[in-house]
Amino acid sequence: MKKILEVLQYGDLDIRFNTDFNPVKNPNVIPDVISRTAFAMLTRLWGGNEQAVLAMIRALAIADLAVCVNRKEMIRNFDEDSAALARSFLEAKREYEKNGGRMTIFPPGMNPSSARN
Numbered sequence: 001m002k003k004i005l006e007v008l009q010y011g012d013l014d015i016r017f018n019t020d021f022n023p024v025k026n027p028n029v030i031p032d033v034i035s036r037t038a039f040a041m042l043t044r045l046w047g048g049n050e051q052a053v054l055a056m057i058r059a060l061a062i063a064d065l066a067v068c069v070n071r072k073e074m075i076r077n078f079d080e081d082s083a084a085l086a087r088s089f090l091e092a093k094r095e096y097e098k099n100g101g102r103m104t105i106f107p108p109g110m111n112p113s114s115a116r117n
Contacts, residue, residue, distance in 0.1 A: 004033060007060070038085055 002020040009015050021029045061078075068074050093103055 004037070007056070034081075034085065038089065042089065 004019060004021065006018040007015065008018075021033065023030050065071050065074060096103060
């Protein structure tokens, strides 16, 4: 098991970050984490705390944008990269369904009905 990102708050202004990944030594780790994380978000629920986890991910992204050098460029990059990944997932879903598979995606916090297997 590897730690993607650990964020700990020790006091009001003492927030610390830790990870087992080193993107300086291995730049390919970033696209790998992005695609694996997106796949996990599409394919399974995360133990019932999806809404809280998404809220914290978004809070970290907003904080990052607030202190970055060029907000507009970062937002544009987020938009372009996420749109490309969304197209890839949609194409993979279409191909899966074309080959007879069936996929149902549940939004965060929503569980499948108890009648489903």
